[in-house]
Amino acid sequence: MKTNYPDDSLSLHTDLYQINMAESYWADGIHNRKAIFELYFRKLPFGNGYAVFAGLERMLDYLKNFRFSKSDIEYLKQLGYQDDYIEYLKTVRFTGSMYSVVEGEIVFANEPLVRIEATLAEAQLIETALLNIVNYQTLIATKASRIKNIIPNDVAAEFGSRRAQEMDAAIWGARAAIIGGFNSTSNVRAGKLFNIPVSGTHAHAMVQAYKSEYEAFHSYAARHKDCVFLVDTYNTLKSGVPNAIRVAKELGDKINFIGIRLDSGDISFLSKEARKMLDEAGFKDAKIIVSNDLDEYTILNLKAQGAKVDSWGIGTKLITAYDQPALGAVYKIVSIENEFGEMEDTIKITANAEKVSTPGLKSLYRIINKANGKAEGDYIVMADEDPSSEERIKMFHPVHTFISKFVTNFEAQNLHQKVIDQGEVVYSSPSVMEMQKYAFERLDQLWDEYKRSLNPEEYPVDLSQKCWDNKMRNIQEVREMVQNMENM
Ligand SMILES: Nc1ncnc2c1ncn2[C@@H]1O[C@H](COP(=O)(O)OP(=O)(O)OP(=O)(O)O)[C@@H](O)[C@H]1O
Numbered sequence: 001m002k003t004n005y006p007d008d009s010l011s012l013h014t015d016l017y018q019i020n021m022a023e024s025y026w027a028d029g030i031h032n033r034k035a036i037f038e039l040y041f042r043k044l045p046f047g048n049g050y051a052v053f054a055g056l057e058r059m060l061d062y063l064k065n066f067r068f069s070k071s072d073i074e075y076l077k078q079l080g081y082q083d084d085y086i087e088y089l090k091t092v093r094f095t096g097s098m099y100s101v102v103e104g105e106i107v108f109a110n111e112p113l114v115r116i117e118a119t120l121a122e123a124q125l126i127e128t129a130l131l132n133i134v135n136y137q138t139l140i141a142t143k144a145s146r147i148k149n150i151i152p153n154d155v156a157a158e159f160g161s162r163r164a165q166e167m168d169a170a171i172w173g174a175r176a177a178i179i180g181g182f183n184s185t186s187n188v189r190a191g192k193l194f195n196i197p198v199s200g201t202h203a204h205a206m207v208q209a210y211k212s213e214y215e216a217f218h219s220y221a222a223r224h225k226d227c228v229f230l231v232d233t234y235n236t237l238k239s240g241v242p243n244a245i246r247v248a249k250e251l252g253d254k255i256n257f258i259g260i261r262l263d264s265g266d267i268s269f270l271s272k273e274a275r276k277m278l279d280e281a282g283f284k285d286a287k288i289i290v291s292n293d294l295d296e297y298t299i300l301n302l303k304a305q306g307a308k309v310d311s312w313g314i315g316t317k318l319i320t321a322y323d324q325p326a327l328g329a330v331y332k333i334v335s336i337e338n339e340f341g342e343m344e345d346t347i348k349i350t351a352n353a354e355k356v357s358t359p360g361l362k363s364l365y366r367i368i369n370k371a372n373g374k375a376e377g378d379y380i381v382m383a384d385e386d387p388s389s390e391e392r393i394k395m396f397h398p399v400h401t402f403i404s405k406f407v408t409n410f411e412a413q414n415l416h417q418k419v420i421d422q423g424e425v426v427y428s429s430p431s432v433m434e435m436q437k438y439a440f441e442r443l444d445q446l447w448d449e450y451k452r453s454l455n456p457e458e459y460p461v462d463l464s465q466k467c468w469d470n471k472m473r474n475i476q477e478v479r480e481m482v483q484n485m486e487n488m
């Protein structure tokens with residue numbers, strides 16, 4: 001296997017069919033027609049009431065650097081693409097524009113999260129990478145937020161690198177976990193790359209290497225001022241906790257005895273007993289950190305049992321999105337330039353009403369009730385509409401249209417930022433910690449009913465009347481086209 005191409009690029013990180021479709025567009029001379037694609041998912045993950053958007057910074061980086069390198073081109077030649085098309089591929093850059101919600105934004109099903117306006121070929125070639133990035137990062141940010149919601153006042157540490165689906169997932173998953181609300185990651189490279197907090201304790205191997213817990217804890221303390229001792233290698237209550245207390249007492253102010261970590265057994269029982277022992281020894285501020293296959297369900301259950309836990313280390317079930325391994329976001333064409341240079345809507349129709357795409361150039365607004373600062377719902381409009389200039393808007397369910405409400409006294413916030421303008425990145429990402437802060441602020445604007453982990457209420461994502469009428473007109477046109485075919 002050859003993996004050491006010095007000029008390897010991410011531009012071949014795409015499905016073969018994208019390159020094949022772009023070839024047809026190019027051969028037919030329609031590759032430079034303007035096209036509009038939207039990225040959205042149809043169903044919220046984990047049965048959650050919202051998702052936390054992540055992935056923008058990496059998408060921008062990818063698009064900024066989009067070009068087939070020399071070795072990419074060589075490989076495409078080997079695959080059999082003809083010279084004339086290869087010459088075209090050599091010139092391809094991302095020259096289009098991109099609109100996106102920002103990282104940390106709270107988002108919902110069926111809303112356009114990203115809008116690409118580019119040449120048809122460019123927009124097509126980038127589909128796979130954009131979906132790959134958003135699907136994973138948004139999934140993990142959402143899982144992290146779901147977990148953090150259960151423990152808003154405790155520390156949540158991301159421990160998943162060893163179980164992640166390879167190295168990229170560990171790194172970007174750690175970043176997504178922080179956006180979703182986690183306090184730290186154990187992955188040191190993620191800390192360096194993204195300027196996010198790192199934290200860590202020690203493993204059983206250290207206790208086993210020294211044979212005695214007492215010696216291992218002492219040795220750890222000799223070089224590390226902040227000390228968390230792992231107490232479950234031999235016997236948590238009879239040996240681990242007493243040894244931790246002994247070392248903490250002996251070293252006194254020489255160390256900062258943060259606390260102990262439990263990694264097996266009955267966490268509820270052991271944490272309560274350990275708490276008593278620490279308190280009785282005078283370490284009332286010492287923290288109890290736990291780990292071992294945790295997720296929001298186990299944590300909620302442990303909370304209900306009155307477990308005395310201050311910090312939670314969460315690995316496998318967060319970083320692999322254990323209970324739902326993919327988000328399922330899609331990227332659909334909604335408008336394309338015709339031979340006269342005019343933009344024409346496109347629609348995809350299926351028997352499933354929820355899967356019928358919503359055609360045309362659209363914008364996404366969040367409607368905030370000015371009286372209480374809470375979100376009334378999200379509102380998808382045609383791009384030439386401006387709900388902020390309206391006094392009263394009618395919001396209705398996009399499938400069950402009889403569900404509707406009128407809203408007045410609102411602020412309409414445009415959720416789309418222009419992030420690339422004709423190939424130029426015009427957006428500078430805030431720090432990851434700022435993204436996290438933004439996510440918390442946006443969550444505050446949601447009623448609790450949308451945030452509960454079990455059977456949350458469905459947050460309204462509605463279409464404007466104009467958007468709805470446009471969709472119906474498009475459906476009608478397709479019906480007539482199919483009818484005409486049948487009559488031929
Ligand atoms: N009181 C509790 N209530 C509910 N779940 C718990 C409780 N205590 C521990 N768990 C969870 O039970 C699961 C199984 O733990 P298990 O007892 O198999 O771990 P263990 O065998 O003690 O440790 P190891 O990881 O070394 O196998 C873990 O996900 C753990 O977080």
Ligand SMILES: O=P(O)(O)OC[C@H]1O[C@H](OP(=O)(O)OP(=O)(O)O)[C@H](O)[C@@H]1O
Binds near residue numbers: 291294
């Ligand atoms: O359980 P997670 O949520 O994935 O958290 C990370 C786990 O990684 C470490 O375990 P280790 O690799 O030593 O394996 P083990 O505890 O399963 O034996 C640590 O002690 C946690 O148990």
Ligand SMILES: O=C(O)c1cccnc1
Binds near residue numbers: 160186202203261315
């Ligand atoms: O720092 C820790 O305790 C840690 C880090 C990764 C995995 N398990 C535990």
